[in-house]
Amino acid sequence: MYPAIIEDYVRPTSVDEALKAAGKYEAGEAMFLAGGQSLMQAVKSRLVRPRCVIDLQALKELKGVSAGGGGIRIGAMTRYVEIMSDPNLKTAYGALADAAEHVGDRQVRNRGTIGGSLCWNYVAACMPAANLAVGSSMELLSATGKKRAVMVDDFIKGPLETARADDEVLLAVTLPAAPAKAGSAYKKWGVVTDALPVIGVAVYLELDGGGAIAKARLAVGGLATGPKRAKGAEAALAGKKAGDPGLAAALDKAASEIETQSDHWADSTYRKNLIRTLGADVLASAFARAAGK
Ligand SMILES: Cc1cc2nc3c(=O)[nH]c(=O)nc-3n(C[C@H](O)[C@H](O)[C@H](O)COP(=O)(O)OP(=O)(O)OC[C@H]3O[C@@H](n4cnc5c(N)ncnc54)[C@H](O)[C@@H]3O)c2cc1C
Numbered sequence: 001m002y003p004a005i006i007e008d009y010v011r012p013t014s015v016d017e018a019l020k021a022a023g024k025y026e027a028g029e030a031m032f033l034a035g036g037q038s039l040m041q042a043v044k045s046r047l048v049r050p051r052c053v054i055d056l057q058a059l060k061e062l063k064g065v066s067a068g069g070g071g072i073r074i075g076a077m078t079r080y081v082e083i084m085s086d087p088n089l090k091t092a093y094g095a096l097a098d099a100a101e102h103v104g105d106r107q108v109r110n111r112g113t114i115g116g117s118l119c120w121n122y123v124a125a126c127m128p129a130a131n132l133a134v135g136s137s138m139e140l141l142s143a144t145g146k147k148r149a150v151m152v153d154d155f156i157k158g159p160l161e162t163a164r165a166d167d168e169v170l171l172a173v174t175l176p177a178a179p180a181k182a183g184s185a186y187k188k189w190g191v192v193t194d195a196l197p198v199i200g201v202a203v204y205l206e207l208d209g210g211g212a213i214a215k216a217r218l219a220v221g222g223l224a225t226g227p228k229r230a231k232g233a234e235a236a237l238a239g240k241k242a243g244d245p246g247l248a249a250a251l252d253k254a255a256s257e258i259e260t261q262s263d264h265w266a267d268s269t270y271r272k273n274l275i276r277t278l279g280a281d282v283l284a285s286a287f288a289r290a291a292g293k
Pocket of ligand 1: 125
C-alpha cells in the first residue's frame, strides 16, 4: 500500500538538530527513523501517519558499544549485527547478543537497531524481553533539553507502548557494571528459524563465591500482552546451583505465573512447556557464562 503523504524528511547530523526538527511538530506528527524495519511497514499500512520523518542514520553519536568503569553503553542506533558480535556482550549481558543474533533474517539484522526495537516495543519482539532480564536503563533526551534515565521495567508498557514521550529521542541503553560472576542468555522458539518468538526466555544470573544464585532476573517474551518478568521464579532460583533439581521447580513456577495465550501458532499449554524447556537451556548457558566457561 502507498503511505499517506509525508510532508518532510530530514536527515540531521547531530542529536540537537534532530530534536529541533521534532520540536517543530505537534506530538506524534514527527517520527524518528532508525533501521526502518518496523516503521516503514507501519507507514505503508497507515498504522502511523507521520507528517515528518527524522532519519537518525547519520548520527554517529548514537552508534556503538562502549565499556567503562560505570558499565556498558549501547548507542540507540547500534545495529543487531554489531550487538551480536560485540566482545563486551558475551558474558553478563550475553542475552542481548543472543537476541540480536536471531532477530529476523540477515537483512533485518544489518539494518535494525536496539533503540528501534525498544521504542517500537512490538509484543513478541526479542530485544524488549532480553533487556527486561538484564535490567537495562534507557537514556532519553527531549526536545526541551530534559535528559532522564528510565529503567526498562518502567520503560516497557503495553503492546507498542513505552514511557518515551513523542518528543524524546532514545540516546542509549545503559547497563550497570556487572559483578565478576554474572551471566545471561536468551533463547526463543518460533515457527520457522529466527522468526518472531512463539515464546522467548531470557535469564540473568549473579552467582556467589560458592556458585549459587545470588540474584536472578527471568523474563518471557512472545506473550499477547508483551514481555513479563517471572518474579516468583526469580525468588525460587535464589540459592540454587547449576544442576540443582530446584531449577526445574523454579521454571514450573515461571510457567504457572506467566499468563500465556492460545492462538494459531501454539496453545497456552504448549507455550508453558516452552517456558520450561527454553528456560532450562538459558539457565545452563547463563550459569556457564557466569562461571567463565
Ligand atoms: C522480516 C522481519 C523479521 C523480523 N523478525 C524479528 C524477530 O525475530 N525478533 C524481533 O525482535 N524483531 C523482529 N523484527 C522487527 C525488528 O526487530 C525491527 O528492527 C525493530 O522492531 C525496529 O528497529 P528499527 O531500528 O528498524 O526501528 P524503526 O523501524 O526505524 O523504528 C521503530 C520505532 O522506534 C522509533 N525509534 C527508533 N529509534 C528511535 C530513537 N533512537 N529514539 C526514539 N524513537 C526511536 C521510531 O520512530 C519507530 O516508531 C523483524 C522485522 C522484519 C521486517
